[in-house]
Amino acid sequence: MRHRLSVPLLPGSATHVVTFPDGPEIALPAGDVTVGVVRIGDTVRRPHQASSERVAAYLAHLETAGLDGAPRYLGRDASGRDVLTFLPGDVPGNPVDAWAVADGVLPGVARLLRRLHDASEGFVIAPPVPEPGRPSPLSPADEPRIVAQRDVTPQNTVFRDGVAYGLIDFDLSDWTTRSVDLANTAMHWVPMCDPVDRGPEYAYVDVGARLRLLLDAYGRDVVSASVFLHAAELRFAGSYDIMRWSAENLGGGWARMWDEGVGEVIRRRVAWFSAVRDELAAALG
Ligand SMILES: Nc1ncnc2c1ncn2[C@@H]1O[C@H](COP(=O)(O)OP(=O)(O)OP(=O)(O)O)[C@@H](O)[C@H]1O
Ligand SMILES: [Mg+2]
Incomplete structure (x- = not known):
């Protein structure tokens, strides 16, 4: 019909x-x-x-x-x-399938993100209308802003023949910077969180080595190690207030995630990152 x-x-x-x-x-x-x-x-x-x-x-x-x-x-x-x-292909499940945890998929994810960012140059949307009490994401003041998808999770990435080629779920697309979006991608894909919050499939990952793979493939000429680490700090620091606001004002899945303890996950991530930052800087060289 x-x-x-x-x-x-x-x-x-x-x-x-x-x-x-x-x-x-x-x-x-x-x-x-x-x-x-x-x-x-x-x-x-x-x-x-x-x-x-x-x-x-x-x-x-x-x-x-x-x-x-x-x-x-x-x-x-x-x-x-x-x-x-x-988009035909394979999308990792939740929990993430073993094939998608392999270090070898990360360069393809970073190259896909780089292609998205490059293709996004020149696209302009109205800046977000400030809403009283709604926290804004933090980003480096001196970095050019672009619109990006802002939600490059394994479940939003499509693979063909084992290589990341597609992104789906553009609901969160908005203004950001390259380094903040790369930090967000690393948060989901490495993952960057306290080890207690990692699924068993990520039990043995080497966070520094995986970050190196991501940065090298994205291009350190565009996002250096120090710019990346600063962006990660801002990305992680801003998310507690944003998630709380979303839970209180948007409800639905946001409220459910909050009730399930995402606020504490965010707080542990901030503390973990602060403790390992120098180690990660050394791994990134
Ligand atoms: N255009 C597409 N091509 C291929 N698969 C898709 C596409 N859109 C969605 N999917 C599949 O459906 C799943 C859910 O879709 P999507 O990510 O758009 O919604 P969602 O994750 O439920 O939304 P949200 O993250 O806003 O809660 C994806 O993880 C993917 O497996
Ligand atoms: Mg999705």
């Missing part, structure tokens, strides 16, 4: 309503916040959100810039859901 609704507006924009074939809905692995992400054929349907217009514009920019490792935003379906292209 096919549907057509109202007047088509800008193609590829979040107000563009077009005809998409219906078909069996295949459940996709659930993340932390967005409920109801499904696959139909070679498309993904996600609930329409306040961020959808911005995501549509960003994905259109990335396509024009030649990045093929991101979904295309196609419009909205008859139920009002956002429709994106499905």
Whole structure:
């Protein structure tokens, strides 16, 4: 069955309503916040959100810039859901599959992030409207700002033949800097947290060696070791207040994560990082 609704507006924009074939809905692995992400054929349907217009514009920019490792935003379906292209490949599960913990995947993740950042240059969105009481992410004052995906977790990375080639889930895309986004990626992928908060699959990782792989592949000419470590400090320090605000004001998955103790995980990460920072600086050389 096919549907057509109202007047088509800008193609590829979040107000563009077009005809998409219906078909069996295949459940996709659930993340932390967005409920109801499904696959139909070679498309993904996600609930329409306040961020959808911005995501549509960003994905259109990335396509024009030649990045093929991101979904295309196609419009909205008859139920009002956002429709994106499905990126075929392997996405690590949660807990992360053993293959995705291997050191050898990290350079590909860093190169993918670098391609995303390079392709994002020149894309501009309105700065966030300050909301009373809403904390802003911290970032180095002297680094140029870019828009980025800001959520490069294993579960948001698509692999083909064992190499990271695609990113999905652009809900958190917004202004950041290269170094802060690389620190955020390292936080999820290395991972950078207190050992008590690491899953058993990460029990034997060498954090310094894994960071070295990430930085070398991203390009130290763009993000040096000292810039990276400063960015990590800012990224980690800012997240407690942001998560608490999100839990209190957005509810849903944010509140659940808070109730499950993410605030304490963040506090332990800050203390861990402060204790090992010199060691990591030495490992990064
Ligand atoms: N365009 C896509 N191509 C391939 N797989 C996708 C795509 N979109 C989603 N998926 C699969 O569905 C899973 C969940 O989708 P997505 O990451 O968009 O939502 P989410 O993680 O539930 O959202 P949130 O992180 O906001 O809670 C992904 O981890 C991935 O396995
Ligand atoms: Mg996700």
